[in-house]
Amino acid sequence: MKNPIKITIESLTLSFGKKSLFDELDFSLSRGDKVTLVGENGCGKTTFLRLLNSTQQQNSNSELFEYTGLIEIEGKIGFLPQHFEDITNPNEPTIITMLKFFPDSDIQQFLDQPLQPLSEEWYNELNSLIGDEIYQQTKLLGLNNDLLEQEFESLSGGEKTKSILCALSIVKPDILLLDEPTNHLDVQGIEWLENFLMEYDGAVVMVTHDRTLINSVSNRISELSPHTKKFVHFRGGYENYLAQEEKKRQRAIQEREFQEKELKNLKQKSIQMASSMKARKLRDPKNRDKISYNNQEERVHKGTSKAFNQITRKQEYLLENRIDLIQERNKISFEFDENSVSSSLCIEVSDLTKSFAHKPLFQNVSFTLVSGDRLIIQGPNGSGKTTLMNILMGLTESDSGTVTISKHAKIGYLDQEQENLILDKSAIELLMEDSSIQATKQKIISELCNLGVYTWHDLNSPLKSLSIGCRRKVQLCKIIMQKCSILVLDELTNHIDFPSLEVIEEALMNFPGIIIATSHDRYFTDKIATDIINLEDYSEFNNDK
8 A cells, every 4th residue: 555645734824024925825735746836936936845845854954934834744755956055965975965865774874884985895785775776767867977976066957956866766755846857957867857757656846947847747737826925726737727827817807806796786785774774663662553563563674684684794705705816927028129239240169179177078069150040059967068158258268169259249148057146236236236237226127127026125135035036037137238149048947937938038039139048948949949059969978978
């Protein structure tokens, strides 16, 4: 008999300072449910996953959340965080970090032994326990076994994600909590994850903006409303969610209008009855006829009073059970400056070659782009996509080859890890202090609001206190206001909410300049790309895995 799997949440309320994330929120999950959480950047999706994980862990390393309401969890949780700051010792070998995800007592006892990690004796004992299974999964995920001996901290984002996913796939917890699992994965990793989740017989709660993954895996989408601070649930995948959301919103509007009309009618009736009861004065009983008449009047009065009370109770019921309206999403809107793009804009890359630790990342990469071209660069984790971006930006030197860019071109760079953001500054301060942006404070606020960074908290708080998606939008706003003619975008779609993605994609398709982007988002690539290159075709890196 399979273990019971269940999450029950009732009337959950949680705030951070003045910012309310959840208000009387309800949520439920059982075996077979594969739920995707969606909602605006900063609405609390990551906090929700961390709360669930923290609630079950209940140890000294778990986060402390002050909330009210009921949270009950049956089943063992496995958690993939969006970032890996919480890894206890990031300087230890990756394989040891992976093994710490295993709840098996034999594995934990093995880790506590005084054996020298990574020694022959250590590996012999590991292989007798679970080593073969680890190496089989890492191969399927496209992880080089040599990486397992490297410090976890030294791995790329994709390699870190793969190593934790590998551990979780072997442990197979009852409930998987996955926070943006595809953000750093290459195509091989995403396809592995997709197949794994489709076959997984537990329960899944994930936050992801990979629309193809959602369509393949999810059987429910739960949208966290920034207005009600509650979930609205939809059955099916991404396209079905969009259609259902609009139908559900229109149906709620119609039902609410009916309720309001009924309330208005009941109010009029209650006013009329109240006036009628006030007008009916029982006569002073002086004889039998008058007494008989007054008895009749009293019966009428009681009947009217009973009807009045019924109408009052119905009014109260309707007021207490009014349909919650599904607010329209806050829509972002922006456009690029067409006047900043020259008709002679061009970038020419010829025979670029780059090696790392005596291993070639890529060799003889060449392409030419002109105004209107949108190039998507793909390749396995570690194939050099970000390195190529840095070469184009002049931040890294190539071993050989040339990059030629039109003289008056202005390049805007959106880096994947947000290393260029000064996290102690607010969004407004960051843009106000950028010498290449000539705009008033009011104009900057207006542009940020247009991109969905609109609350007082998000505009004025240090960037480090914002969600990663909000920071991403600040980065994009900076590029737009710099009036760049060439956009170099490293995994743009990571962390961006659905409504914003749709608008950003449309704007990029109409951008008159040149776009060079890395992306593993299949939906995004199919929609945007005019050209695609795969660095795997320019490298021997993956042949010795």
